[in-house]
Amino acid sequence: MSTPPLPKRIAVSSVIKKTAERLMSPLSFPLLPTLEFSKERLELILRGIADGITLQAPDGTLIYANEPAALVTGYASAEELLHEPVENIMGKFEIFDEHGKSLPMQNMPSRLALMGNPSEQLLQFRIRATGEERWSLLKSTPVKDAQGQVEYVINIFHDLTERKRNEENALFLSDATSILSSSLDYTTTLVSLARLVVPKFADWCVVHIVDNKGIAQNVAVEHVNPQKVKWARDLDKKYPHSPDEHSGVYGVFKSGVPELYTDISDDMVKMSAQNDEHLAILRELGMRSVMIVPMVANGKVLGTISFIAAESNKNYRTEDLKFAENLGGRAALAIENARLYREAQFEIEERIRVEKEVRHLNEVLEQKVEQRTHALQISQKQDRASLQRFKNVIAQLPMGALVLDEKNYIIEVNQNFCDFFKLSDTPHALVGRHYFEFLDSLQSVVQQPAEYTETFHAIFQNRQLVLNQEILLRDGRILFRDYVPIMDDQTFLGQIFLYRDVTRDKRIDAAKSEFMSLASHQLRTPLTTIRWALGRLQKAENFLQDSHRNMLSAARNATVVMADTINAMLTVSRVEAGHILPKSMKVNVATLIEDIHEESAAICEEKHLNFLLSVEGDPVIETDGQLLKEIISNLIRNSIQYTKENGSIRVNLVRASHHLEIQVIDTGVGIPAHQQERIFQKFFRADNAILRQPDGTGLGLYLAFIMAKLLHSSVSFVSEEGEGTTFSVTLPFILPASV
Template sequence: MSSKQKEFRKIRQFVLMNADSIQKEANRLHRKYLDVGSMQSEFIGKYHNNHIKILQEIAKHLEASDTKKSSEIFKKLGTIFAKQSVQDELTLEEAVDGNIFLKQALWKKIKEERLLKKISIEDFFVLSQNVGTYIDVLTSELAFTYHQELQYVENNLRYLSEASKILSSSLDYQTTLNAIATLAVPEISDWCSVDILDENSKLRQVAVAHKDAKKIKWAKELRKQQTIDMNAPTGIANVLRTGKSEIYPHITDSMLVAASKTKKELRLIRSIGLTSVMIVPIFSEKKPIGTISFVTTETSRHYNHGDLLMAEELGTRASVAIENSKLYKGSQDAITLRDDFISIASHELKTPVTSVKMFTQVLKKHSEQIGDAKAVNHLSRMDKQLNKLTELIYDLLNISRIQAGKMEFNKNLFDFDHAVTEIIDILSQTVTRHTFKVYGRTNKKVRGDQERIGQVVNNLISNAIKYSPKSKKIIVKLTTDRDNVYVAVRDFGIGIGKVYLDKIFERFYRVYDANNKTYPGLGIGLYISSEIIKRHGGKLWVDSKVGKGSTFHFSIPINGKKSLKL
């Protein structure tokens, strides 16, 4: 053994035996440079081990005459460390500087052990050049891969953000899943497929996208020819069984052979040129009901753990979108069932209630003729309640007509002031506890449905009476401008909280007072009123303060030109 070999052997053994202390010195120098207590402390152990690995490889290749060949080892280490750094969200400085300080610590420790005293200048040059080359190769590859991986992460986050917008944009999950697959190509995959179990537990491909638009049809045909084996130990079938994702960073030919049932199938799969695959589950009620498959073909991109995390997050969001879609469909079905019931019930009740009212009036007239005051009183009360029931049935019929788009309007020119005061006069005859004050006049004739507008005025004043039981005054104000007429109905009752102001025009919404007490009615009058005003091209709104009362306003165009089709 030559003198050079002996000295290099001493250095090699020293580095291998003292790799831990060299790394600790490097860490100290790094911390001093950064002027902080530590890097991200949870990763110190991991990167300590990485640097030990670097020192071990440096020790093994100290005397290498062909550094180009040895450098391949350090390029691979740089790639691995870069991917870890991006996953751990280290900065590039944190990822790279540790290697530079490692080199400084290595030379410091070697000098302290006086291991360079017997080495010639030529041998020191070889030693110095080799160590410097290895660290430089590793650092360059780390920096290059770091930026490349960071770009992948940014692309993934951008895709996830766009996908989330799409998932929340529609309650039709078929539409959204199609959009998700299309968005994935070519941003993060060359081929994306979404498969869902139908109500018969049969797997159905609901969306597919390919970087080559011409191959989408081919991809669908491929699925028909190659149905998924639901007993397969890996792939879509296994993800559906276990609810756990699968990732294949590198698709090898041996994998293709193992996955193929026939030689023809193997040739077909090989022709696709699979590079990397991820499959993530979609859940419904905590059970896997589908998968999203991401595939790269004939490209240099190989999926990693970061890509899988992004794909799993997308699967989670797709699961939520499907759940929301099911809930929405269920609620819509319930609403349809309710509306159908209301329509049928109101139509069926109309005839018998009309008959009962007619017989009540006949009996009342007969009782008046024979002087039976007690019977007249009872029958009068009964007739009033039948009037309320008739109004309720009429409102329910109106809701059915609105929903079906069949609410009828008779458009004529009428005296607006007269129409409003006529409703107030009629109500005045039946109300004893409240008085009405009317201010202003419009002196306008309006083109619209007088009966429907009167219905709105009647609803607003009736509500004012109902929700101001302790007040005695209702104010009605009429105003106008060049294009519109306005009505404001003010009461001094319980008022409405701000959070409820947008809800009171919804179907079946009812107002509660401060004591959580509600009032008679189904909460449909304001909904019908808002629809009537809307179809006249006008607006209906409210100003209110709890405990101070409410003012309901509506406006309609004078000439009716802005109205919807009546």
């Protein structure tokens, strides 16, 4: 390469002068033509201009270059540039137009200017040696002589690298920002970011997020060569960064200060390699320049982004670091936003979940309320139905019914009741009123008003079940009144009075009684004649043969049995008809037994029976003495009848804490075991009893049994055939009111 010949000095001076004129003209220097510029002064001026300026001769050779022009083209000095042949100069660059398209040499503004056409274009130079990229606005102007021939070309390089880079970075950041905000899944975001970074800003980009245990997690790896992505990942897996490191990913994470390795030498690679394999991988990846920037949000380091230049031969510089830091900040913000979003999302989801749950609970509650309401409606319906049923029952009872509450207010009453007592009100009108309000009306209808009122008071005082109280009405009707207190456990809820018209039943009863009475009278009258006649005949026995005497005796005995039977039947019919109502009186049971004993003494003597008494104390109880005497007498009569001569009958009176027991013990024929269960049946007579005493009525024990019931006592027995029988009457020990 030969050094181009320098133009003549004067010529150069005039060229410079003309150049200066051109340069100054837009500035309207009116005095310029008159100014005497020395070459030195002009050079000074040109040198002071920041733009690179070169002059080219018509053959393209450089005849002038200032220092900025050397800088723009990657030369150390203007001198060096001027001594370089043009073809060499151009070979040092790749030149692109503003759209990044390779620009052919003939389209260069300087070439066009050499052809006589002023031209300007935005150019991108990539310096082949360093990979450095520069932007310039090249404005080439031909300076022509009088004949219009191009004398030389002025090239002015206005360096736009900084601006262009800023623009590009801004554009990138804008892209990055839109990517970072495009997804709230920050992992996705960071992968997208790494893809954006590669290949424009790095050949290889790794994003680490430090988890809550302080471990750097590789969340995104991107490599310009897709096949190397795996290598890069493996590297991180096989040779992970150590948290103890003071530089690298952990260093940056811990300090929050970015790291810039502009030029990574093989020594540095060797030093960082943990073993040969590691070194081999690192070498294969061919790291040339590295930036590690922190992702900082709210003063907290969330992770790092590593920018690695390899194949592109790029060397990161401070301005790249600033940009990378900017990107790191935005990424951090995106992560933070994602986190906040996640939290918000979680909160929202939580709220939705809670709301859902609340809604569910509400639904369940509503459902329950509905069910409850339904149940209540049903139960109300049932209540209404049962109330209606109750009203219907009361209304349709074939008797007078009066239902009072616990305070004696009328709950329900029926028409029969109103009719009985000749009340003009309807049952419905009486409901809710106090019984006291119509007590006068009731009194006016009954035969004994004072007594009637008295029974009411007694009932309300005692609130005990009272059955079959007889009420005589003035019109001759007879009512039976039942009083039923309504208890729920121990709580008194109300009371029911029931009135039955028993007038007709009473009449029938009376008729039956009269019939029985007359019938028995009509039977007894001829019986008496027979009995007395036989008695008379027996007195005349001297005139009779023995066999006739026996016949008379049998006939007379039969009349006695028949009389007994009639009496027993009358009693049975009266007891069964309920005509015998037990009275309550003070009864000395010991005396009562002694009386019976005395009355039976004659017959016992006659039959040679030993009749013994064993009485403990002198017990006095409240009972019906007449009935009790009847019961005991029947039992004793039974014993006398069925005990053989020289046998014994014993009556014990045993006093227990809650009852009295009267035992009638005989040494009689006993009751056959197979007939014992029938012994209290009406007209029943045991086989051995018939054998011994053919004339029994079969009513004695039955009478004792049904009469004992009237006294709320019971008759039981123990018997063995041929040995004897023990009958026991157990009486409730009711002490008389005043003893």
